[in-house]
Amino acid sequence: xxxxxxxxxxxxxxxxxxxQLSTSFQKSSQFDFTKIGRVNYCLSRRSALLExxxxxxxxxxxxxxxxxxxxxxxxxxxxxxxxxNIHHIRKRINFFNAAV
Numbered sequence: 001x002x003x004x005x006x007x008x009x010x011x012x013x014x015x016x017x018x019x020q021l022s023t024s025f026q027k028s029s030q031f032d033f034t035k036i037g038r039v040n041y042c043l044s045r046r047s048a049l050l051e052x053x054x055x056x057x058x059x060x061x062x063x064x065x066x067x068x069x070x071x072x073x074x075x076x077x078x079x080x081x082x083x084x085n086i087h088h089i090r091k092r093i094n095f096f097n098a099a100v
Contacts, residue, residue, distance in 0.1 A: 006031050006041065050074040053081045062088060 032040065054074035057063040062084075067075050076084065 046078070047074070050076045050078070050081060053084060057084060057088075060088065 031037070051074045053076045054063070054068065057076070058065060063075070069075055
């Protein structure tokens, strides 16, 4: 039990009622398999990944901390993160592979 990562769990129908979790696991669990819980998990995962893109962009000197949002959040969206991957990351990987 507990060997499946939370991101691979999908709730179909009213499945959270039928989810057989031990009492000790339920008390210590931060997992929420309701519809709202799944949406919140996806949104928090999206924010964390966009923050990683922002940090990578800053470490490569492509953007600076001044370009972050007003509250210090990432300035990237999913679309701009994909463009960053195509135009900056893959380009650097191709240059590296050509040099090797």
